[in-house]
Amino acid sequence: MSERSLLSPTGVDIAFTLLGLVAVAAALMVVTTKQIVHAALWLVVSLGAVAGCYLVLTAEFVAWMQVLIYLGAVVVLLLFGMMLTRAPIGPSEELTGANRVVSLFAALAITAVLGVLIVDAFATTMIDIDGQKSTASVMGASLFRYWVLPFEALSVLLLSALVGAIALSQSDEEA
Amino acid sequence: MTSSWLLPALLVVPLLGALAMLLAGRGAERWATWFGVGVQSAGLLLTLLVMAQFSQTQSGSMQMVVEHSWIPELLVDFRIGVDGISLPLVVLTSLLGWCAAVYAVRRVAEPGRARAFVGLLLLLQVGMLGTFMALDLILFFLFFEVVLAPMWFLIAFWGSGERRRSANTFILYTVLGSVVMLLGFLVVIVETGSADMVALANGLGAQMSTSAQLTAALLILGGLAVKTPMWPLHTWLPDAHTAAPTVGSVLLAGVLLKMGTYGMVRIVVPTLPDAMVSIAPYLAAFAVIGILYGALASYGQDDLKRVIAFSSVGHMGFVLLGISTLSVVGINAALFGNIAHGLITGLLFFVVGGIKQRTGSTAFADLPRSLYASAPRLGFLLGFAAVASLGMPGLAGFWGEFLALVGAYHPLVPERLFYRVLLVLAAMGMVLAAAYFLKVLRRVGQGPAPETLLDDVATDEWLSWTPLVALIVILGVAPFLLLQVTEPAVRVVVESVAGALP
Amino acid sequence: MTAALLMVLVPAVAALLGLLLGGMSRPLAAAIAVGGTASALGVALYLALLEPWAEPLIGTGFGEGTLPLGATVVDGLASTVALMVCFVSLLVQIYSIGYMREEPRYSSYAAFISLFTAAMLAVVVAGDLLLLVIGWEVMGLCSYLLIGQRWEQEEARRAAVKAFLVTKIGDIGFIIGIVVLIGATATTLLPDAVRAAADDPTVATVASGLILLGVLGKSAQFPLHAWLPDAMAGPSPVSALIHAATMVAAGVYVVARLYPMYLAAPAILTAMAVIACVTMLGAAVIAVVQDDLKRVLAWSTVSQLAYMVAALALGARDAAIFHMLSHAFSKALLFLAAGAVIHAVGSGALRELGGLRRSMPVTFITMTIGLLALVGVFPLAGFFSKESVLVAAEHAAHGDAEVASWVGWTVLVVSILTIAVTAAYAQRLWLLTWSGPRRDSSSGVREVPAVMFVPLVVLVVPAVVFGFSALERAWLPTWIQATVTEPLGTAEALRPEVATVVLSVVAVIVGAGAALVFRHRETFARGRAGSFVAAGFGFDAVYQGLVVRPFLVVVGWVTAFDRSAIQRSVSGVGVGTLRAGSLLQRPYRGDVQRYVSSAVTAVVVAIVVMLVAIAT
Amino acid sequence: MTIQSIDLLTLSPTLVVAVGALLALVAELVTGRGQVALGVGLTALVVATPLAVLASGEQTLCNGADAACAYVVSPLAVALQLIVLVSTAVVLLMASGDVSDGTIPGGEFVFLILCSASGAVLVPATTDLVTLIVALEVVSLPTFALVALRRGEPRAAEAALKAFIFSIVSVAVSLYGISLLYGTTGVVSFEQLAAAATLTDPTPLGTAGLVMVLAVIGFKIAAVPFHAWAPDTYQGATAPVAAYLSVVSKTAGFAALLLVTWTFAGWSEVWAPVVGVLAGLTMLIGNAVALKQRHAVRLLAWSSIAQAGYILVPLGAVTSSVVWGPEVTDAVIGYLVAYAAMNLGAFAVVSVVARRDGAESLADYRGLAWRSPWLAVSLAFFLASLAGLPPGLIGLLVKVRVLVVPVDAGLWWLAVVMAVATVIGLAYYLVWAALLFARSETADDEGLTHRLAVRSWTSTVAVAVCVALTVAFSLAPSLALGLVDRL
């Protein structure tokens, strides 16, 4: 792959950049919208765009996992959460807290620092996309050849989260 | 063959006694104090055996050494032994412990907690004896710390006046000192790779670089100076003494202060000779300031116990001066001064405790006058102890101070003229000491004829105090009895310093 | 255990027994005290029989390895003075039995006197510098205890403390002197130390100068003399023994004992001479205007001691010792007689005395002889001893002594003047006490009991006879001249010379005459009590201002500094930590978002700092 | 395609604990009594302990020739696993009282604790960053549920929420750090990362990644910037859960720190200063704020923050002269073992007194010595050990062992800060000890004594075990200081 500066993008670059911009815009809306339900919906858009990015990056299995679990389970859970905690439908003012300036400064600082580091480290490096296919079978093979231990550990994690959630939701009356 | 079970026995007996007191049920309240006397008497007996077996000719070398490894990771071996320097202090501790136990038989402040009181005294005894016997740096530090908790409890729960605040100042100040000392020890251990005091003393310590020696010496001296106490690190002493119960003050002044100076002679002088040679003049200067400051401050005090506390600052100033001369005469004087101060101030605090018990207070404002008439024997003992404490030749107090002056005339360090100026200033301290003690005798002992008579010295008080009075006179008239024991050991210490002299 | 040490220990043991058992009954206490002193006198006599002047008895001490203590030396000088000390102590103990009949705490009084005797004997026979220091300081302690015997009275308490502290100031010089001596000559044995010091002039000057400080304190010479007149608050027998015969003379004895060192330091000798002259004349003049019987005698003692110091300054050690012995007997006699008068009349103020000649005949006769001996009338002891001093002054004036001739001339002139003034106050004392109209207060006065006037009579004998013993064939010169530190030369007798005799007789006549002339002046009896002179030329005010007040100011500073500065710094640290604790505690108000924001910021800061650190 | 060869014996400690959790849950469902679940849990832990010791030096889940195994049990790891297992057992003993009187549902409690414990056992044996993060997550997730599982205490939810949010933020930051490290080196396994770190100098990105990885570790051991949650969470939770958080979850954090610092020993000039500064801040802030505490559990929380500072000191003192090795790890493990015994003991007594007398603030402990002398004496003994004052000998010895490392490295400021911190620390332990023995003014001594009867025997056993451990360590300190060489 010839070294090409950032400015002469190929088709892949253009697609990725578009999807990326969509994801970032949606994310911005998530953290700034006045309406709590809109935030959830913007989250769906953002995660979808990220899934698209994975596809561009040939991480096919991960993309589907993202769509299935994040969009399917996590966001739905969040919506349920909003319903159960009787979140107001219309715009409600007091969603953003008081120390806005400090938080902005902290967020910008961490983004700026990491951004500078990344650009400085990988400004000219390219990814060789064609020739790589991380399909479900490839990922399945590597998962069960190299990553069995974390996989098993996760099963314990999920089970404990399950039991914990159930125990907590039992109201105080019954034993 | 010096039997080597004696020294561990000397530590284990009070330890078991303390545990017994901890585990004893409420029924033990009645015989707790008698049990204390029994354990301390056993300790005294063992000490006499140790003295019998101790060969005076080789008092320079460690005897009855017991040694087996305890914590290899910290280079800590349970190594204890006795030589000319530590034997007198061990004997002093056993004796004062016994006198304290006898005195406490019927005079425990809180009747309900006799078991705890005796248990703490015995734990204190273990800590004190252990400190004087330890031959391993960290072991010395551990025993040095074992003493703190019991003394804190004694002051906080059996004391008087603002006992809680004084107890806290005491323990926090001393712990800070001992932690600083620990840093010094660690520097030595890290530099030389060994924690064995005997090996460090004859040569291993001297191999350290001068800068490392200086840091270690300053840290260790800083920690020990808090305990001595050296001016200006002395502020905890008056509060601790005023608040402590009688027995607490006796052991605090009689033995705890000696750990500081003993540490200097046993650890700092032989192990860090180069540093000691450069620090000695400053130590001497602080010592003499302490002498004058202690005397002047005690003249201005309004409480009998505070007067004695500041007098201790003065006396320990002389001991420090003796050490700072780094000469055989000087260090001998320091060790003699240690023992003498222990006996005399111990007796003084006992007598003041007796006065407090009879009159209810030690503040000059409300102490009745003319004790000579209201309780003649107690008055005589107060007079005797005061005279001994102001350094009257013929009594033990004088030799520590006089020989320190002789030592200061010929210090081993080059700054000879500076030491002679200090010698004159220190001698002036003697007249100031006379001034404040005579003021005490005039205020407490003399005065218009008293209306009411106080009950005079009781039998258990006589029993507890006579050994001290006898020893003060014996050591006063025949100082060579003690000096012959310490001389060879001091000579060994001084030889290891002499190598570092320019 | 040499005989000398035995002589020291016997009274010491008697003191201990007296304290332990004396409380039971007065007779027992008296028996122990008198018995102890008597046996000490016996041992002293035994020592004298061994002719110590021919060959001195050296006793080695204990603890030879580290600190040798208890070495003793008995030579001619020591045994003579020891005899004098035991003799006078015995008489005082006997006298005190009567004198202290009504006083409380007799047993401790008698015990302390025995302890004092032991201490004095320790100084006399001290063969090593340490025993010397022990004796020297214990004497000071006994003087403090005995002056404070009647501590119910305020002035007794103040006098006792003043005595101890003033002498202690001198003793500091003494101790430093001993330290220098031991340090320089690396031995604690007195004879060797003195011989070594004599060879090195700087050490000799420094050591003798410092030791002189202690001597000035104990022998109440200017400027450390202020304590002796106040010491009269103590019982009279105490004044007789300690403040007339023994302790105050110990200073002179010590200088005599270390004499070769002093001879090697002419500067110190000159200083001694000057101090002696000032004290001699000053004290005599003050004595004339005193209004109390014992205070006159006290100032007289200060003046007479100056004679001895002057003799020492002029290189005449034998004359000084001779005068010390004769003065001991006569002044002891005078104090005991004064004690008898006070015991009988009830007060020592000269205003209340007068016309007691008929009611107290024995005291009258003995006191008159004492006064005559004090003034130095022929044939009494005072005459010969004072003459020997004047002769020494005359020789020094002709320039054949170690000091400059002008020193000799000044001493001679001042001595003559003092003889005149002494005669004046002796005459005044005699007139006011014995002659003149009988006061009403002294109506019922009767003679003191036998136990008190017998010692007076006994003391008259040496006051009269002792003078002749110094002449040609007599024993005294050979005795006191033989000391360990000096080779035994030919002991030339202490003969008076015609010129000095004439001068002194004229001075006596002039002084006594002046007193007779002014006897009817009303101030004669009362004396200018409150006046500047009577108060010792205002020296007390100076002492108070220069020493006591600054000391109290410094004490105030130190106590304030200790209570405030250091105390606050310690508790300050404690309070500071607590305040830091509450400061650090404030941010934790429970809002988890604020916690997280500080955590994230901390991470960012850490990253930036480490990036910079890695870059450099 | 070869499946990784699994040697069950080496994996057994983690498996036994996990299975034990399940069995406990089932047992409670079947018998309906919480105590049975506790029994099952305890047996699982007791069985796992010898297995852990047996597995020392083994490794499993290796794949293929280059034998890069996923689960490696070094002696260091075994020591940490032992601490986790024994401490969890003691926590279960402590909790029996709360379970029997209904404040905590028995079955779920034991299940969650054992799940977390199995994660904690797994952490020291991991060999790559991925498994490490997952294991840490397995340890901390159940604890939020445990904190919230406190009937009758509305503030428990708030406590759990605070811990939860702190955890997910720090995990997110650490994950990002891991991604950066993966990005710069292309590998995640510790061996390969270590090789990369020794070869190359620290790159800017690598530095940032490493610092961010320390975030989750900071949260687990409650070191300074990530400590704010601890006091509130401990106060909100029940005493046994707080004990579990302060000991087992902190041990897991230190296991992760040891692994990360071993891996990046080559880049020690990056993490050593950060850890050193954090140690200093943690000690000073922990001790200073603890001075002001009036609530018993909050004081213990701040005290455990301060103690974490002491344990960080040896790692903070790693320099060119003092390299990552036994001298540093023995100090950390030694202090951790002693800290576990002392801290659990203190929490055990506090849990008994809290449940029996409803004692919340320190004032309620006034005169405890008169009501129950044995509890008071053992609490005083634990406080003395935490302060490093004899008779609490082991507390002092481990502090000495920790102090040796900065002195050897010549890091004077760290040694002095620790010395000062110990003295400040002594102050508040003393205040509490004084209260225990003070004469209680309030006349209602009798009121409290009758409730004494309710005490359950298992919590006494918990206190007794802790006392026995601390005394054993005091008498034979090389049990703690030399634990790793023994395994």
Place this chain on the structure above:
Amino acid sequence: MHLSLPLLLSVSLFGIGVYGLLVRRNAILILMSVELMLNGVNVSLVAFDVYWADVLHAGQSMVIFVITIAAAEIGLGLAILLLLFRARRTIAIDEATELHEEAS
């Protein structure tokens, strides 16, 4: 394709998540912000995995694990939030401050 493109995306997602975390008062929105941060991490991991063409697919496996962890956390997080809501009728973070330091 340039590696820095996905990395920039991941950094911005991460930054926005941090901002949302620190500024939003509603707990659920905070959870959402954390999801964004985790997605930022996932993008970065995938990018590096593809860049290094890692045989072990460490990056992508890790992403799968992260997604699972996120799911578990959201589940438990909501359970805690509901518990809090039941107790205090509000899930605003800055009102959940009952546990705090009393200035004594």
